[in-house]
Amino acid sequence: MPHPNDPKLRSFISVDPTSDFPIQNLPYGVFSARGLAPRVGVAIGDYVLDLWELEQDGRFAFGEIGVFSQSSLNPFMALGPKAWSKTRARISELLRHDHPELRDNEELRKRALAPMREARLHLPLAVSGYTDFYSSREHATNVGVMFRGKDNALQPNWLHMPIGYNGRASTVVVSGTKVKRPRGQLKPPNADAPSFGACKRLDFELEMGVVVGQASTMGEMLTEQQAEEMIFGFVILNDWSARDIQQWEYVPLGPFQAKAFATSISPWIVTREALEPFRLHGPQQDPQPLPYLRQAQPNNYDMELDVSLRAPSMNAAQSICRTNFKYMYWSSVQQLVHHASSGCAMNVGDLLGSGTISGPEKHQRGSLLEISWNGTEPVALDGGIKRSFLEDGDSLVMRGWCQGDGYRVGFGEVEGTILPAE
Known part of the structure; x- marks a missing residue:
């Protein structure tokens, strides 16, 4: 019997070559x-x-x-x-x-x-736990330059392990779910004391989500092969972010309410097996990771990603980011190995966010924080509209696909529209 990834396979159901869902996919x-x-x-x-x-x-x-x-x-x-x-x-x-x-x-x-x-x-899975990583060197460098300067862009630990935090599984929602603008404590640099109110600097983060399909035992570490076999598949993930809330709260323990209000995922889980033809080696890791994080095989993917934004007065969405999952410094397998390395038990239905996916070019920046350079370079949209951060009524669409010979293995889309805060 032909392998399900065979590019010559055809279905009795007619499928357009530009469709995300050919017989080689089956999400x-x-x-x-x-x-x-x-x-x-x-x-x-x-x-x-x-x-x-x-x-x-x-x-x-x-x-x-x-x-x-x-x-x-x-x-x-x-x-x-x-x-x-x-x-x-x-x-x-x-x-x-x-x-x-x-x-x-x-x-x-x-x-x-x-x-x-x-x-x-x-929502395609019951999310047991949600962890978000910070694994794009380009994204981490851009953010570091903005807030700490070029000479101190990456923190000393960043090149030695995948950095992450535990998020909220309770607010992971499926594409199409409207997102209310979050509220929280805000303290602009020129304010003497914080106040409570609606977020003014609402952002997206373009990520991929890893769906964990097998459990691991508390107290035990994972090998590279074990971690790979635990991965059921991937979704597109939008980790909505309240930058002004985050800026005031994240020291010393990291993101909390700024990330807890909503995380959107695409409704189709593309299996790891369907993505096999598109695997490749990620960026060279220097310094070499500690032995438990070293990889013997390619664990990145050649996956095109696109983000489009539509303001309420626009007739159609406009692309504001085009990047690729292959740029990630820490792979999904390394993230899972590191997550379990302390003895943390992983469960069926755990979701791991890759972290914002940015590339080396300006058009490959995977968040408005980077695209607008913290609001100093607003994005020009059709009709004279400009955006530094998301406004009420804005709709954001993320898409992703791997291009094969005459077919594509795609994820559909993850869409979310911003509603005003109550």
């Missing part, structure tokens, strides 16, 4: 349609394949029945990497243009294929 999500309860599906072209309908019809063989009838992917992820790979291969077989099992079964096709336009997409 998982949770959807509802036709008045039925949320369940697990896979994106294929302009359709959602209902895996619960196929499971009921006896098209899968699991030790546990009903994993696809659930409102999250956690029960399926808990089955482990061998089950993930076997299931993806089976879905690929069912969707192949030369395989008659689903193609020629009109009744099953009608039950199992829902038009994407009629489907409501839900």
Whole structure:
């Protein structure tokens, strides 16, 4: 049987070459349609394949029945990497243009294929815990130059370990969820005392999210291979950030309320296996990391990323950032290895944010803080509109994809619109 990543594979469902969801992708999500309860599906072209309908019809063989009838992917992820790979291969077989099992079964096709336009997409996983990292050297350097000067841009520990903080799983939301402008303590540099009010410097952060699909044991470390096998897949992640709240609160313990109000993710989880053809080595790490963080294989990905902003008076969104996931200094595998290195137990459904993804060029900066250089160089949008930070009514869309030969493995999008603070 052909491998699911074979670029020559075709589905009996027509898929445009520019679609994010060819047969080589098969990302998982949770959807509802036709008045039925949320369940697990896979994106294929302009359709959602209902895996619960196929499971009921006896098209899968699991030790546990009903994993696809659930409102999250956690029960399926808990089955482990061998089950993930076997299931993806089976879905690929069912969707192949030369395989008659689903193609020629009109009744099953009608039950199992829902038009994407009629489907409501839900948060695809029950988020057990959320950790956000700070792993782009370009982003960390830009921010450091702004606030500490060029000679002290990177803190002494940054080149020795992935820096991160524990965020809030309770406010991870799916694409399309509107985000209220946060409130908090504010203290501008010229103020004698703090005040409480609505954030005035609201920002986005372009990130990828790692979905952990297997648990680790408290007190035990992970090897590179173990960490890789624990990764189920990836989502696009927008870590909304209140820069003025953050500036006052982050010393000495780091971000807190400035990051806790919302984190948006795309509804489709692209599996690690689907991204395999696009793996490459990341930037050279100098100094060499300590032995537990050293990598024997390429753990970065050649993944194009785009951010578009639409102000309320604009007819269409305008791209303000175009970068690539390959620039990340610390890989997702290294982040997971480091996270568990103290003995921290990882759970099925944990979400790890990569940290803002910036590249070496100005148009590759993954936050408004960098793009507008802390508000001193506002972004010029169509119609004479300018933005230093996000305003009420602004809508932000992030997209990501890996480009193959005649096909692309994409994530769809993560969108969020800013509502006024109460």
